[in-house]
Amino acid sequence: MLFRKKSRDMDEWAPMPPLVVASASLILLAAVVAMTVRDINRQRHHMSYILSEKGAAIIRAVEAGARTGLMGMRWGGNQVQTLLEEAAGHPDILYIGIVDKDGKILAHSNSSKIGQTVPNRFSRDALKTTTSGLWRIVGVEKKVKAFEVYRAFCPLAGQGKIRGRGMTMHVDPNTGQARMDWCFSSKGDSSDQIIFVGLNMAPFENERSVDMRNTLLMAGLICLMGLGGFLALYWAQSYQVARRMLQDTSAFAKEVVTSLPVGLIAMDAAGRVAFFNHSAEIITGLSRMKTLGRDAKKIFSEHMEGLVYLLEPGISVTEQEIECEIKGKGVFPLSVSSSDILGEQGHYVSRIVILRDLREVRDLQEQVRRQEKLSAIGELAAGVAHEIRNPLSSIKGLATYFSQKFDKGSDDEEIAQGMAREVDRLNRVVSQLLDFARPSDLNLRPMDINELIPHSLKLVKQDALTRNINIISQPGGKPAFAMADADRLTQCLLNLYLNAMAAMNKGGVLTVRTAVEDSGDVRVEVEDTGKGIPSQDLNRIFDPYYTTKASGTGLGLAIVHKILEGHHARIKVESRPGQGTLVSMFIPGAKNAQDPKAQSGRE
Template identity: 40%
Template sequence: MFVRKKHSDLPRIFSPWVVIGSSLILFVIVTVLTVMNINRQRAATSTVLLEKGQALIKALEAGSRIGMRGRFAQGIRLSHLLEETAKLPGVDFIVVTNPEGGIIASNDFDRIGATFLPGHGDRVVPSEHPQWFMDKGADGASLFVVYSEFRPIMKAGFREHAQTMRERFLAFCPARPSPPPMHGGVVHPEKMFIYLGLKATSMEDAQKSDLMHSVVMSCIVLFVGLAGFISLFWAQNLRVSQRLLSDSRAFASEVVANLPEGLVVMGPDGEVSFGNESAVALCAPETTTSGNAAQTDTLMIPEEIRPVIDRLETERVVTEQEIVCTFEHDREIPLGVSGARIITEDGRFLGKIIILRDLREVRRLQQEVKRKEKLAAIGSLAAGVAHEIRNPLSSIKGFATLFRARFEPESTEHGAAEIMIHEVDRLNRVVTELIEYARPSRIAARDTDLGTMINHSLSLIQQDVQRAGVRVETDIPEDISPVFLDPDRMQQCLLNVYLNAVQAMPQGGILRVEGFRAPDGRFGMRISDTGKGIPAQDLPKIFDPYYTTKNRGTGLGLAMVLKIVEAHDGEIKVVSKEGEGTVITIILPQKGGSARQVT
């Protein structure tokens, strides 16, 4: 016997497609968050560099104004200020241009007078507020260029100093063409723009670091999320598997515990490790049959089964064999015994399983079938023989009656004729019983008062009872009536039982008739006597036709009793002990068919 896994689809709340879909959604969310984080970091870095450029531009404007006010500014040019400022860390270049892009001042003197264009070649229009764009330096490095209008000259609130400021600014700047005019009260030597190139290496490094950090964190979050989904999926499957395993164990336990056959499991050491209720009932009837493993120590394996167990040492399966086993108190029970070895898929031997099937009911049914077949054959034979015998019996009786009339009553011939007539009547009565037994029993059941029927049947044997010196006792409860039966056929049944009881008490005794209601709702009659009883070896045969222990009798009385009871869908039980008496119990259903026929 192999223990095989049962492959079945587990019910899953989270299917693989759900996990895949959830993973994709998580990936999209993590990617969006990563991009947003990178953009936020880039914007923050851009803001810092823009503020730094704006601060330098303000400082240059302030420095230019201070230089123009003091006498120490003579001989100092704006380019020198730009050159010194460009030496600050992170500053690549500083240029001041006119609206046409011509460079007015620069930290690189060689570029003065040239035209400034961004690396991308597009002109940009500065405004009052600082702006920025990305560009490439001479070495190819990325530059963060901040640009805006350059306003070193004050507004016209100080007209008395405007001309002086203009002259000083012209002196502060390199040699230039004629100075621009003043408009609207503001000194405009000319509209100027400043471009401040800051090295973006630190920003790029920070962005790369942030990008790497964001990617790593995103991968970690994605991995943790996927692990969470997979863990949830596995946990759900584990819970479902555990529930299915628990249900399977409970189902298997109930099936094994309630099997009608006895099941005994033996370990590799040959010791009994488990026995279900049926096995305990068979092998340990004195114990409480709950099928628990704690009771396996009380299981007594009959010696008759040992050959089957020994065969399992070399054979994998032993087919069922019928064995009559002897248990305690010398009980003999026919069993169908089969067995198998318990082997796992990898070939490990776990033990043996023995199945015990109680064959008592099967044997009883087999005997019942044989008895019915025998009765049917006898009935058919009797019916045929009866018809063949009755015709000559009528002729014999007619001639005997004629002979008796011709002789004197006191003569021997008259007596012989009387004997012939008496024997013919007896044979005719036997033939009548044979025909009655062979004829199908047709039941016409109706509501009947049980007490009235029993009293009427007892009145029919009143003379026999008085002649034998038998006392009759009855106990019929009033609440038992009415009952559903055929009163005529049941009286015939009771008469046969009464006559057998009276004949079993030739020296007198007690014939007791009781009516009762069974716990299952059926009703019954119990007829008991104090006669000589029936020997134990004769009890199985008393309902067989033509079986009798009397010198005079046909052996059909109790056979007719059984036939009538079975026609009522009832049952009959006989308990007898030799020398003490016999008790016959007839149990009938409360309701039955109105016209049942039994052959």
């Protein structure tokens, strides 16, 4: 029997509670006990019926013998006594006797009892019973009981027309012999004598005991089988529930382990790969289906050079940072951990290796270091710019004054003008320092980046034509709304354009793309076909005053980084020496933003 148990999400089948099992067992036990008692009573009733019929048959036989003798008119007391003694010779018959209505024994299979009175008087209804007999159970000897059948003794019963004619039996006090005489009574259907037969109950009692034992044994077996069935059903359901819970737990654990952000690789006792989660596939570039069941050492030696030592049993490694060369993916910074899995008896079961990609961590660490460096340089730049700008104004004034004192075209005039030009250059550097040190007070508002790109490209269009550079704009297929400061973002784009064109001194292609990411961020890509950036310089390009150009100040990309930082945007640089550079900016999108023109129109 199953019961429904409602849960919040769905209905589940619940096993029978122990109380239900106990109740069902008690009901089964009560039913078996009732059936057993009924069977025992039915056996007792059946035994009584058989013995009473047997006693009645013996009584009829005695009456038939007496009737035969009386018909011949040759009977006396000795013949009746002999008949009773002969009839009682059967082993199942303990005794046969005839008494008068006062209970005095007139004839008995044991002649010594003649003349005595029976201990327990017979019911007077026996004198009126001439066909079926009455019965009772009496004690004969210690532990011996007799099934006693009795009724009126009518040897002439059934003689049809002879009515009122009976027979009496007398006992001679001198000789002790019984004598049968004819007698007449007022009623022809009654008698003054009672015949009784004592039957041995031992065989029936033995059989009934055997039947009772068998019945009780069968009842016990039924109870045990029923209880066993209930327990088996309960245990089977408990097993199913435990199995389902184990399966759910295993599925949950497997899903959790599979979705871990770290690579998890497990080997069995033979060193074969037994588990390979999705993160491990991403880190190693290997397919899980191609690694499961294969030798782990062979896979590590072929695809992950430098990690084979992690597979040696007994070696425990925790969060060890290494530079690992992965086939087809280059050198990766990884955090590796490895340990053995032991059974309850301490025997080796398997080994587990955990890989964590540190590239993102390293990038975040680099960004923090760069931000700290820029912050320190910015504070220094603000102080230096303030202290230098005023003397520069004085120097430029003096240079202009002296240039007017010298003759036109003289060397002194050229030197004075060169001094003024250098002062202007220093002033531009100081202005850039102030821009770099100035707090990023941005006026962020929703705007379509696709409308900003064409405006920014117009500012460098003429310079690109003189350098033989072709400009390609590839806006996305839908509006790219983002929260941005148009002026500062335009400044950021101009710096990137100028750097890209400076890298293409022999001409090339400048491509600008926009797209909307699935996350809602706007991606802006600036790509050139210039000489590229060496890999050893990629980590330093955003440092202030770092430049590879002879006339550069090294503040252009530092200002770009600071502007994007104010927009809470990210920047990513990929470069292939001799092929070009791709700069990708990821600007937070403006959710539910509308066209700024439409907004201004409503205002």
